[in-house]
Amino acid sequence: MGAAKDADAWIGVRPQFLGGFDSRELKSIVGTAAQLQYTAKSVVTSQGDPASRLFLLTKGSARYFYLTQHGRKILLPWILPGEIFGVGALFLHRASSYIVSTEIVKDSYVLAWDRTKIWSLAERYPRLLENALSIASYYLNWALTAHIGLACHSARLRLAQTLVDLARAIGHKTPGGVELHVTNEELANAANITVFTVSRLMSEWHRRGALVKYHKKILLRSPERLFSPKV
Secondary structure: OHHHHHHHOOOOOOHHOOOOOOOOHHHHHHOEEEEEOOOOEEEOOOOOOOOOOOEEEEEEEEEEEOOOOOOOOOEEEEEEOOEEEEOHHOOOOOOOOOOOEEEEEEEEEEEEEHHHHHHHHHHHOOOOHHHHHHHHHHHHHHHHHHHHHHHHHHHHHHHHHHHHHHHHHOOOOOEEEEEOOOOHHHHHHHHHHHHHHHHHHHHHHHHOOOEEEEEEEEEEHHHHHHHOOOO
């Protein structure tokens, strides 16, 4: 299905990057994008590669990650429908590179603009740059919060906050609570603690009724209990 045909579906949805445009402008912007489909575990952008395309996730989920020199994979924020990635293609006229990689978590659809096209659109619609800068500001605040948390907060508090943040971002509400599909390894990476510490804290919170842990899945039942003093 072509992006132009799908443009009507975006009228009224207004993801942040496309906020502030009327229906005619939105159709013009979305209609120039290619619609692509990716399966889970696909890597869409790779750090160090030329930033040749800007993407907007329309369905599914993805996440950023960074590979260290020693091959450690550091997981970064999740990407949800309506959010963009690959913004290096938009911010600089000169050639730039992706500073992080992006992988698909669930089978997904994206809208994609090549570098020349998105710059042409930004010149025609300057609000695109304003919206992109607003999004970049969010990630700067996220990075600052993560750094402060690492410097000032305990492993317990960092993991508790990670669970709450993930519940808001990728959780699914159920009659028993909020369900998360995440592994101990992913939690350890996100909270910058060891897998052993994650396992110990998860067992404690399970006993206290804050959550129920399954294989690669968590049911968060009482988030407030994650922050209660240890008893």
